[in-house]
Amino acid sequence: MSAPATPVAATPVATESDSRSRVLVLSGPNLGRLGTREPEIYGSDSYSDLVSSCKQWAAELEIVCQARQTDDEAEMVRWLHEAVATRRDVVINPAAFTHYSYALRDAAALVTSSGLRLVEVHLSNPEAREAFRHTSVISGVATGTIAGFGFDSYRLALVALSC
Numbered sequence: 468m469s470a471p472a473t474p475v476a477a478t479p480v481a482t483e484s485d486s487r488s489r490v491l492v493l494s495g496p497n498l499g500r501l502g503t504r505e506p507e508i509y510g511s512d513s514y515s516d517l518v519s520s521c522k523q524w525a526a527e528l529e530i531v532c533q534a535r536q537t538d539d540e541a542e543m544v545r546w547l548h549e550a551v552a553t554r555r556d557v558v559i560n561p562a563a564f565t566h567y568s569y570a571l572r573d574a575a576a577l578v579t580s581s582g583l584r585l586v587e588v589h590l591s592n593p594e595a596r597e598a599f600r601h602t603s604v605i606s607g608v609a610t611g612t613i614a615g616f617g618f619d620s621y622r623l624a625l626v627a628l629s630c
């Protein structure tokens with residue numbers, strides 16, 4: 468008789484169909500230019516480095532994350548509608564939309580008023596920068612805000628959503 472098969476530990480593979488909590492990680496305008504865009508403020512790592520880091524952190528936290536970036540306000544609004552329709556919590560860096568987009572605020576409010584969580588993140592600390600960055604029209608409808616920790620702002624948001 469052959470020896471019984473050695474049990475193999477399951478690898479946490481992120482699929483959209485399992486029961487683990489699913490999070491949309493959304494990044495707004497100009498964040499696709501990370502690495503070359505004002506590296507003294509945003510660092511020298513690229514957007515694709517950010518996505519790899521988020522995937523790694525999500526796997527460690529045993530959640531499933533899907534990362535997307537857009538320069539288009541309408542597309543971002545549609546993704547927030549999708550989060551509500553598919554019951555996914557959201558990490559969002561609204562980038563410059565933070566400071567003036569009431570359309571995005573209203574869409575973010577749909578997320579949180581539907582009982583889902585939405586964490587606003589920023590790589591830099593907008594409060595410590597130019598005056599126009601001190602206003603966030605998103606914060607008032609967000610579950611919470613994390614700013615000023617570089618890529619770790621996203622990591623801390625994923626930790627919060629893993630609880």
Ligand code: DQA
Pocket residue numbers: 496497498560561562563564565588589590591592593600
């Ligand atoms: C940012 C801060 C915003 O003021 C700016 O417009 C961005 C990035 C941040 O991550 O620090 O594009 O959201």
